[in-house]
Amino acid sequence: MNILLFKIALFLYFLSTVGYIASLLIRRVLVAKVSTWILFSAFFVHSIYIVFRWAETGYGPVANIYESLSFVAWSISGVYLAFQVMTKTRVLGAFVSPLAFILAIGASVTLMGDVSMPEALKGSWALVHIMLSLTGEALFALAFLAGLMYLLQDSLIRKKNVHSFSRILPSLRDLDRINHISILWGFFLLTLGIIAGSTWARVVWGSHWQWDPKQISTLAAWLIYALLLHQRIAIGWKGRKAAFLSIIAFVVLLFTFIGVNVFFVTLHDFM
Amino acid sequence: MNIILIGMNHRTAPVEIRERLHIVCSDEKETFRRLKDTPTVKETLYLVTCNRVEVMANVEDSESAVETLKNFLFSHVNLTREEMGKCLYTYHGDDAVRHLFRVASSIDSMVMGEPQILGQVKDAYRLCVENRASGVIFNRLLHHAFRVAKRVRTETGIANNAVSISFTAVQLAKKIFGDLKGKSILLIGAGEMAELAARHLMHNGVSKIIFVNRTYERAVHLAREFHGTASDFDLLGEKLQEVDIVISSTGAPGYIISADMITTALRRRKNRLMFFIDIAVPRDIDPDAGKIDNAYLYNIDNLQDVVDENIKERMKQAEKAELIIREEVTNYSRWLNSLEVVPTIVALRKKIDDIIEGEMTRSNSWMKDLGEEERENIDILVSSIIKKILHDPIIGLKEEGENGGADPYVAVVGKLFKLKEED
Known part of the structure; x- marks a missing residue:
């Protein structure tokens, strides 16, 4: 039953991906609208799956790396859909939808497997930590996408090349707003996530902070986002600079998420 | 039953001739009466716009009907048959249907893809119905034409891109600001093109407009016309920070807005985006301004390039439209047959x-x-x-x-x- 739900969600992610990309190619709003609804139903089915899975295993939806991928796919779709309602820009869906689809494929690899929760993760603080951090990271991923699109649109307008691709990209102001709002919320959630994590670390490892490579690189990403928010709010940074910094910050964050486990020995490895 | 169409448009006839017919045909009741009285004519429609005069009819005998319709037109205008003959085109059957579809879809228009023509065809049809000049064939034909026009518009995107300088300015502003509601413009100098652009921008939601001119009276005059405000030329630097869009078209010999002025304005408005449109020759705005973050600068040539590119795009779309029209003509003629x-x-x-x-x-x-x-x-x-x-x-x-x-x-x-x- 659960597996079936997940497969339906996966299929719907696939459909919406195809739909969004088709809407870019044939430039029909209706196709994009339908794709948005498909993505919404994928999100809906995925939500039901997560709730059932939670009830079945007794652990939160982030017990291992694969479940985490599924959770990120779910939260990035949810966040995007919320933005879509707010800003009416559908074109971002053409990037979010494939991302969610790929993450969900990654998640499906060992979906059937048993959940063996490491001892260190059994606890509600750990669950809160992981869910908050992952949702924060999904928001940062969205900020990253909006930032990339901003830089692209900006350079197209500057080069007076406003035909082919520029036409389907959202306006600069909308992209900047999406970038700003997702960083604001992402930062808020990641901060809470780090606090929850360090509270939990005190319980299992004995102290709030271990100078672990993962913790250090997360701190680095957090500081860049803090700087970015400061520049935006206090100095009035907008547009290109902000978009650029949000891309760099996300690359650091991505390294934290994946790279650290590959290149360093870290306490924070539960794979 | 045979459908025939005779007419002239901007490509076949000079305006002096078109306008003469235009005047004649403006008395619709009389025209319809005379057309209907023509023997063998069962249904008739005529379309008069600034760029074309078209008479379409469903007749029993096309040979004689074409002659009578031509005579009808000749008798109204003081022209020799030869002169008129050069301007007129005649289409029969499917070709007449195709021509109507092309006209309604704005493929045959002077500015291809312009939206007014469909409304004009609809008006012509309404007149035709009001004067009881339409029957089964024309009712179906005209509704088919409206459907074709809609198909062409949605499936080809022929009207998607601006083909005038002022509309291009609006389109670019939307690319930068998204919604133009609540945005403001500063118009420096005066000129038809600048005023037109301002008018289009206001149509699209821009609410505040400030005028600056070397002669203050001129600025006041424009401000009154546009419900805006006028400002002194010396305050230009300070006014910059208050607006999102700047349109400049003065006759000044050098730059009146320097890159420094723009940098300062941006700093004062916390880097909110600015769009500069310089349609003056020689240019009013320092081209270096185009490199400043959060400022976007287009001069008259840049705008013209965009327009040219859009026109090319329309040509491409027109080819797609011709395919749609061909298909629809076949559909219609199947029904007719x-x-x-x-x-x-x-x-x-x-x-x-x-x-x-x-x-x-x-x-x-x-x-x-x-x-x-x-x-x-x-x-x-x-x-x-x-x-x-x-x-x-x-x-x-x-x-x-x-x-x-x-x-x-x-x-x-x-x-x-x-x-x-x-x-």
Whole structure:
């Protein structure tokens, strides 16, 4: 039953991906609208799956790396859909939808497997930590996408090349707003996530902070986002600079998420 | 029935000739009366715009009708036949239908893809209906034309991109600001193109407009016209920070807005985006401003390049539109051809019905002894046999009709069944 739900969600992610990309190619709003609804139903089915899975295993939806991928796919779709309602820009869906689809494929690899929760993760603080951090990271991923699109649109307008691709990209102001709002919320959630994590670390490892490579690189990403928010709010940074910094910050964050486990020995490895 | 169309447009006739016809045809009632009185004309439609005069008619004999329609036009304008003949084009049948579809879809317009023409065709059709000059054929034809126009607009995106400088400015502003509601403009200098751009921007939601001019009176005058405010030329630097869009078109010999002024303005407005449109020659705004973050600068050549590119795009889309139109002309002509066999089918059915009725009356003497139910059963039996017998021939006739080859079949069926022409 659960597996079936997940497969339906996966299929719907696939459909919406195809739909969004088709809407870019044939430039029909209706196709994009339908794709948005498909993505919404994928999100809906995925939500039901997560709730059932939670009830079945007794652990939160982030017990291992694969479940985490599924959770990120779910939260990035949810966040995007919320933005879509707010800003009416559908074109971002053409990037979010494939991302969610790929993450969900990654998640499906060992979906059937048993959940063996490491001892260190059994606890509600750990669950809160992981869910908050992952949702924060999904928001940062969205900020990253909006930032990339901003830089692209900006350079197209500057080069007076406003035909082919520029036409389907959202306006600069909308992209900047999406970038700003997702960083604001992402930062808020990641901060809470780090606090929850360090509270939990005190319980299992004995102290709030271990100078672990993962913790250090997360701190680095957090500081860049803090700087970015400061520049935006206090100095009035907008547009290109902000978009650029949000891309760099996300690359650091991505390294934290994946790279650290590959290149360093870290306490924070539960794979 | 034959559909013919004669007319002239901006490509075939100079404006002096078009305007003469335009005046003549502006008395619609009289025109329709005269057109309808023309022998052999069954339905008629005429379309007059600044760029074209078209008369379309459904006639019995196209040869003579074309002559009469031409005479009708000639008699109104003081021109020799030769002069007029050069300007006029004549289309028959499918070509006439295609021409109407092209006109309605704005493929034949001077500015390809302009939206007004469809409304004008609709008005022409309304007049035609009001004057009772339309029938089955034209009702279907015109509605078909409206559908084709809609298909062309949605499927090709022919009207998607601006092909004038001022609309291009609006489109670019939308690319930068998204929604233009609540945005403001600063208009420096005066000029038709700048004012037009301002007008279009205000149409799209821009609410505040400030005018600056070397002659303050001129600025005040414009401000009154646009419900804006006027400002002194010396305050230009300070006014910059208050607005999102700047349109400059002064006759100044050098730059009146330097890159430094823009940097300062951006800092003061916390880097909110600015869009500069410089349509002055020589230029008003330092080109270096185009490199400043959060400022976007387009000069007159940049805008013209965008327009040129958009026109090319429209040409490409027009090719797609021609395909759609070709397909739709075929659809329409299938329907039109199928009409040809309708009188034969009606006559055939009537003849059979008459036979049944006659036979039933004759058999009444012995049938009256039968019960109600049995008589009903006989009725059902007879009509279902007839239906089955007629089914294939009628389908066959219709098919031949749609393919345009019905004439011999109509003749044969008419002869074999001794059908009288109902029409």
